Amino acid sequence: MPEKTMRDAINEALHQAMEQDESVFVIGEDVAGCSGSAGDVGAVGGVFGVTEGIYHRWPDRCIDTPISESAIVGAAAGAALVGMRPVAEIMFADFIGVCMDQIVNQMAKFRYMFGGKSRCPAVIRFSSGGGFSAAGQHSQAMYQVMTSFPGLKVVVPSNAYDAKGLMLTAIQDDDPVLFFEPKILYQETADVPDEMYTIPFGEANFVREGDDVTVVAFGQMVPKAAAVIDALAEEGISCDLIDPRTTSPLDENAILESVEATGRLVIVDEAPPRCGLTADIAGLAADRAFSSLKAPIKQVCAPHSPTPFSPELEAAYLPDADKITAAIKATLA
């Protein structure tokens, strides 16, 4: 099976969806690039290259926009309401701050407010998360915030294979989908089939299987947790590693069944702790698997602080192997 980066896997999914369905189009800042300039229109393909090549094949369906995030999301939402399948790019997840209304008050609520008589099959893509020394306004995860809004589906791939299958599912889905691409993983590779395939929403992936501790991790924390678990295996500690892949819907059963078997739960996310996914899943386990628990639940996440700039500070900020290892061992103490 060919090895591809996450960037190329998502790019391939977009090409294949556009090839298959004329109602699919991409829209956003520099998704083609160089529009209106003396240079080569289409030469950019998104600042991370995820929409590369699309303009050259479908110039009418690869739409550069002004820097107007509200209008980008609104345009996607409006086009979806009349039957198109837009894939909009918001360059950084942090920019949800300037288009929040169009996401949470408009596209998320149309179907409900309109009595179930509308559909809004829009996908909004975001580069997400830390690790680039991109500081406070270009590093946030944000999916944990958006998970709290009914009406939205929220996807966080952790590898290239899942990214392609989840993107194809997102485009075919008739509800609005927010697709968070951990940008630190864009160049990470996996075996990715050339053909089209889908991965269902709400179905977790068991990345590792074990008996002693359940570890749930999201996005870029999944490969970090996997490396920790592989190292601990040499010490005789075996862990389930669950990657939910979608935070809304969330595969609650996979998590609960694992916790009932292991009796120990560690949740790892790169976002700050308050009202986040680690607390959400800790609450789920406390509520519905309390009697199975043999040790306190451990949450590994960033501190209650904005993302810092300096590499030393960001390294201290993001969950790392030492923190994940300590949390797993604490549940076994």
Add this chain to the structure above:
Amino acid sequence: MSIPKETLLHAYRTMKTIREFEERVNAEIMNGQIPGFTHLYTGQEANAVGVCAHLDESDTIISTHRGHGHCIAKGAEVSGMMKELFGSSEGLCKGKGGSMHVADIDKGILGANGIVAGGPPISVGSALAAKIRKNGKVAVSFSGDGSVNQGTCFEAMNMAVVLQAPAIFVIENNYYSEHTSINYAVGCDDLKARTEAFGFPVFVADGADFFAVYEAAGKAIAHARAGNGPAGVFAEQGRYHGHFVGDPQAYRAEGELEDLRENHCPLKIFRAKMAESGELSDAELDAIDAEVMAEIEQSVTDAKAAARPTADQVTEDVYIQYTATA
């Protein structure tokens, strides 16, 4: 401009329907029958009807919090709207939306909208879809003089020009954004010029006069349908009621409301023009009045008798499908 008799009859009937719908809703709120926050369109009927007279069901509109008039003008069923306002599960939106979220996608009504200037970006999306599909459709967004000060409205206007999308921006100046005068809240002296500075033509009309709005909107919509990008309509006309039902309207000048009702009534102006031209008789218009009054009365009777939603419906219609799919 010659307007077919059928169009004239429909325009009058629709304006009268909006008027009587709104006046009855006001009364039903005052006697405690309709819950929530409601904003009435009374007095501005000619705007909605003059614009929507140029649209068919596959053109879209998106409205505002003051949306009943736009929805009726675009063909929303009055009985379903009244049931919706009463909170019935038989309402147009099953009682999930209410006054501020009346919508009927099949009729090209992308919804009233509770967020001021929430609509224009969405309308640009509908216009963009029409451009990509090359189907000659247009997308109309209604905005008030409050909406035009929101960033989303600026973004939408600029993006419509950049994308050359067939978007029509209808700006209804009713002189007040909530309780604040346009003289204060719009920082420039010439809102039409400020709008045109985005790069599209804006056609001005007396918002009390159906014929003026019809003519201005006709030009704007023809401009967009022909593939020339967005266009605007700028119509001035005060609302007869407050920002919301119950607003004490401390901002009104003495005699202002009386002047609006007496000298700027779209229905009176329409009738006067018909009397002058002889195109429609008083008897024809009186007959419409009687039919409309009966229809509104029936809609209230039906709404009061309609089914109430049940607790199990709270979580319906959030998603099309939410569980894991293979």
